[in-house]
Amino acid sequence: MRDLVFAAINAALVKGARYADARIVDSREQKVSVSDGRVEAIESGESFGIGVRVIADGSWGFASSAAVTTEAAEQLGRQAVAIARASALVAGAPVNLADVGTFDTRWDGPCEVDPFAVSLEEKIALLLEADEAMRAEDAVKLTKSHLGFFRAHKCFGSSEGSYIEQTYTESGGGITAVAVAGGEVLTRSYPNSHGGNWLQGGYEVIRSFDLAGQAPRVAEEAAALLSAAPCPPGVTDLIIDGSQLGLQVHESIGHPTELDRVLGDEAAFAGTSFLGVRDLGQLRYGSEHVTVTADATVAGSIGSFGFDDEGVPAQRDHLITDGALTGFLTSRESARAISRTSNGCMRADGWNRIPLIRMTTVSLEPGEWSLDDLIADTDDGLYVETNSSWSIDDKRLNFQFACEIGWEIKDGERTRMVKNPNYTGITPKFWNSCDAVCSRDHWQVWGLPNCGKGEPMQVAHVAHGASPARFRGIRVGVGR
Amino acid sequence: MNRLTADQARQLAARVVALTQADAAETLVISADDSLTRFADNRIHQNVTETDTRVSVRAVLGNRQGVASTNRLDDESLAGCCADAVAAASAAPADPEFPGLPSPVPVQTPVRAAEAAAGFGPEQRAEVALGIVRQCSSRLIQAAGGVASTLQTVAIGNSLGVDVGMETTSVRATVLAQSDRGGSGWASFFGPDPAGLVADALGDEAATLAQRSEYPADLEPGSYTVVLAPEAVADIVDFLGYLGFSARSFEEGRSFLSGNLEKRIMSELVTISDNACAPESFGLVFDYEGMPKRRVPLIENGVATSVVTDSYWAARTGRENTGHALPAPNAFGPMTLDLMMGAGDSTLDEIIGSVERGVYVTRFHYVNAEDPVPVTLTGMTRDGTFLIEDGALATPLKNQRFTQGAVAALNAVKGVTSERAFFDVMLGSALVPGLLIDGWEFTGQTG
Structure with a gap:
């Protein structure tokens, strides 16, 4: 692979590129899903190809192909230079990259039990067992359970001399029970919605979820939601569980702190950010209880790696420190805009995509509360779990989230269940209303395997550590 | 490796169906050239192209199904993909509700691949971007957006005789115009070829809306x-x-x-x-x-x-x-x-x-x-x-x-x-x- 990578790079340099890198990615995946007692899908796939990225005439060019031969790699290098020269027809300031060391190494992620070696029969049996347990609840009319596995082997080289190979394995899954009656559709999921939970690792990850053991509770809660009261509209103190708070961090801290978004590169698609470079070290993003890190070294997180797709080593960096904005997620190009070096957030979702600034494991650091104490400390509030819907504006300010389930809190007690709870807010005001974060005992890394960004759309595997936290004076029951 | 023609894709689909050792089989071939030029802050900041052909096989054993896919098109890899699909079907429980693969039904395939789209290369996309940017920059407005083309071939074959293939093209352009006085405007184009894409008009539409929406x-x-x-x-x-x-x-x-x-x-x-x-x-x-x-x-x-x-x-x-x-x-x-x-x-x-x-x-x-x-x-x-x-x-x-x-x-x-x-x-x-x-x-x- 090394020879192919450098064949592409050298061809680009011969054609006049000032910088070139190339990535060969060989990936495979497997998905198994069951719905209503029926095996709905057994699917495997593989993808193999090479992408070449160059700077020529001060502009970027990228070309990719599934043909991975010396001749094809050289052709791609030349094609990428031609594309860069077309970019230069509408050029801005010449592209420059922050410095990075050169590395000749490899990195392997954790994997105890190779998930691709575990039989399909065992996976199907697990899903059918969970599915059957959910269908035992009469009100549940639709069930879904699924497992997924992904492995990638990447070979990266650059004209600066780095050559890095990395291999990692990801495993994930989840179950969903849908209760249907009287024109209402109410859903409960475990361990998370929208694809379950995902971690780096092998089949041991799936076994740790205990999907079948959790299935009866999931179905029971879905059924109970049918007779639950609607979430009443109003302004209240809101306690958000770790999984939903992970998505809250994702949408209202992770994306706004992507420096390419701050600089306007994503403006026409997913939008920009309310943040400016000038806000670094100046903006009070949240209360003193809010400290947020971007950490690509969290063991077992799908936001972890040895090196990003620009060859920058994995790092742990602070985005928000005691409420103050102290960092951005950066690339080599964007880091120069804030006179820093890259904190290693550039990843592509395959050989056929350029790397973009992506979240790693972006986490709300734990506080000191227990969840029981936090609820007991709340006179009148709402506790919500598990995302069902999300939306945020093009500057990442006005957001609205809906959750699968909620419970009212009265006089320090969790009381009546409510269905379809939602809440809305403005990002900095919301994070400044945070007055308590639960402890590391409640803190968990939530893998998000479906973060969309960029054009052509790329789907990144990112993660968020979070424990439950409380926010004062939040508007809930919007549009209800 | 070039994008396949409709006939080439149909032939590949038929070859893979024949390779699949199952009671019945279906193959989907998608072969595409995707190119995109993105601009922001009145300059091109991303310019990419991709060629890929993907083959997906559905193997059927009785009323059990399994699917596997690959973008490796050598004989050994295709055979391995077929074997993976068969192995998946073998592991699947019986599905009494599976009706089997569909039998062929005549399909009239119109010509929907525009030659003009095939010639819409990086220089042409850059020219469109330039026209849009000029409309905005002359009014001190920042333009962002993209100019993209997709040339796609899709073919499907199955062991019951389904044998269809078709090429399509599309061209898309978007413009976000933003002023530093809070104005924001938008214009977009989506069509089978670049014939109707007028860069100046698209840029003008977005820039005018941005000016109109200030404060x-x-x-x-x-x-x-x-x-x-x-x-x-x-x-x-x-x-x-x-x-x-x-x-x-x-x-x-x-x-x-x-x-x-x-x-x-x-x-x-x-x-x-x-x-x-x-x-x-x-x-x-x-x-x-x-x-x-x-x-x-x-x-x-x-x-x-x-x-x-x-x-x-x-x-x-x-x-x-x-x-x-x-x-x-x-x-x-x-x-x-x-x-x-x-x-x-x-x-x-x-x-x-x-x-x-x-x-x-x-x-x-x-x-x-x-x-x-x-x-x-x-x-x-x-x-x-x-x-x-x-x-x-x-x-x-x-x-x-x-x-x-x-x-x-x-x-x-x-x-x-x-x-x-x-x-x-x-x-x-x-x-x-x-x-x-x-x-x-x-x-x-x-x-």
């Missing part, structure tokens, strides 16, 4: 009459397809159509169909099982009329197969990919002129569903939101959040524009008009 004002949350431009309507119609027009969601009681066929559920001004074969369409005319896509009337003058099916859901429900299968294995059920909403007889300007007080919306941002049956959606307005006063656009407004049932909104339609436009949406494409709607709920605004 936006607050709006109190509440219920408003709205005029939705076609691109905003496309998002609404897209979610109707995602959540409600499928036989699966209908049968499972998750659709607004469940229990409502033959009933009037929307304004009589609303007519929606799915029609890949319309002359103005430029997508595939067969589905991912190789079955012809049929025109399906979904809402006719406000009355719920039908749902779309694939081979599985047609057999399960006793309905006709309308040709709306997604690639196997399909956990979503059949889906509409070519939605069309009927036009009205008033121009957009005439409809705005009929509104005494209301809100005009250029497009929406980040729309998501909160409740599937009423299709309760929330999202933001973006790139040109205006108060309408006395029949004309008046004060520009900050971006507004809405929380609104889509079915209820389409039951409150009071006007439909004669102009319609194509948009590429979450599920395929949509051809839609603008709408005048009463009682639209705005629930907040940006900070």
Whole structure:
């Protein structure tokens, strides 16, 4: 692979590129899903190809192909230079990259039990067992359970001399029970919605979820939601569980702190950010209880790696420190805009995509509360779990989230269940209303395997550590 | 490696079907050249191209199925892919409801690959970007957007004799124009080739809207009459397809159509169909099982009329197969990919002129569903939101959040524009008009 990578790079340099890198990615995946007692899908796939990225005439060019031969790699290098020269027809300031060391190494992620070696029969049996347990609840009319596995082997080289190979394995899954009656559709999921939970690792990850053991509770809660009261509209103190708070961090801290978004590169698609470079070290993003890190070294997180797709080593960096904005997620190009070096957030979702600034494991650091104490400390509030819907504006300010389930809190007690709870807010005001974060005992890394960004759309595997936290004076029951 | 022609893709599909040691087999081949030039801050910052051919095999053993896919096209890899599909089918439990692969049905494939799209290379895309940027930079406005082309070949074959293939092309351009006085404008183009793409006009449209929308004002949350431009309507119609027009969601009681066929559920001004074969369409005319896509009337003058099916859901429900299968294995059920909403007889300007007080919306941002049956959606307005006063656009407004049932909104339609436009949406494409709607709920605004 090394020879192919450098064949592409050298061809680009011969054609006049000032910088070139190339990535060969060989990936495979497997998905198994069951719905209503029926095996709905057994699917495997593989993808193999090479992408070449160059700077020529001060502009970027990228070309990719599934043909991975010396001749094809050289052709791609030349094609990428031609594309860069077309970019230069509408050029801005010449592209420059922050410095990075050169590395000749490899990195392997954790994997105890190779998930691709575990039989399909065992996976199907697990899903059918969970599915059957959910269908035992009469009100549940639709069930879904699924497992997924992904492995990638990447070979990266650059004209600066780095050559890095990395291999990692990801495993994930989840179950969903849908209760249907009287024109209402109410859903409960475990361990998370929208694809379950995902971690780096092998089949041991799936076994740790205990999907079948959790299935009866999931179905029971879905059924109970049918007779639950609607979430009443109003302004209240809101306690958000770790999984939903992970998505809250994702949408209202992770994306706004992507420096390419701050600089306007994503403006026409997913939008920009309310943040400016000038806000670094100046903006009070949240209360003193809010400290947020971007950490690509969290063991077992799908936001972890040895090196990003620009060859920058994995790092742990602070985005928000005691409420103050102290960092951005950066690339080599964007880091120069804030006179820093890259904190290693550039990843592509395959050989056929350029790397973009992506979240790693972006986490709300734990506080000191227990969840029981936090609820007991709340006179009148709402506790919500598990995302069902999300939306945020093009500057990442006005957001609205809906959750699968909620419970009212009265006089320090969790009381009546409510269905379809939602809440809305403005990002900095919301994070400044945070007055308590639960402890590391409640803190968990939530893998998000479906973060969309960029054009052509790329789907990144990112993660968020979070424990439950409380926010004062939040508007809930919007549009209800 | 070049993109395959339709004949080459059909031959590859047939070869892979023959390689599959199963009772029956189906192969889907998708071969594409995708290119995109993105610009922001008045300069090109991303310029990419990709060539890939992907082969997906569905193996059938009795009533068990398994699927495997690869983009490695050497004989050994293709044989391995077929073996993986067979192994998956072997592991699957019996599925008594699986009706088997569909038998061939004649498909007329029109020519929908435009030569002009094939010649739309990086220099041509850069020229379009330059034209757009000039319109904006000359007014001290920042342009962002993209110019993209897709050349795609799709072929499907199965062991029962299905053998279809088709090439399609599309060209897309978007422009976001932003001023440093809070103005934001948008324009977009989506068509089979670049013939109708006029860079200066697109840039001018977005830049003019950005200038017109500077210094936006607050709006109190509440219920408003709205005029939705076609691109905003496309998002609404897209979610109707995602959540409600499928036989699966209908049968499972998750659709607004469940229990409502033959009933009037929307304004009589609303007519929606799915029609890949319309002359103005430029997508595939067969589905991912190789079955012809049929025109399906979904809402006719406000009355719920039908749902779309694939081979599985047609057999399960006793309905006709309308040709709306997604690639196997399909956990979503059949889906509409070519939605069309009927036009009205008033121009957009005439409809705005009929509104005494209301809100005009250029497009929406980040729309998501909160409740599937009423299709309760929330999202933001973006790139040109205006108060309408006395029949004309008046004060520009900050971006507004809405929380609104889509079915209820389409039951409150009071006007439909004669102009319609194509948009590429979450599920395929949509051809839609603008709408005048009463009682639209705005629930907040940006900070």
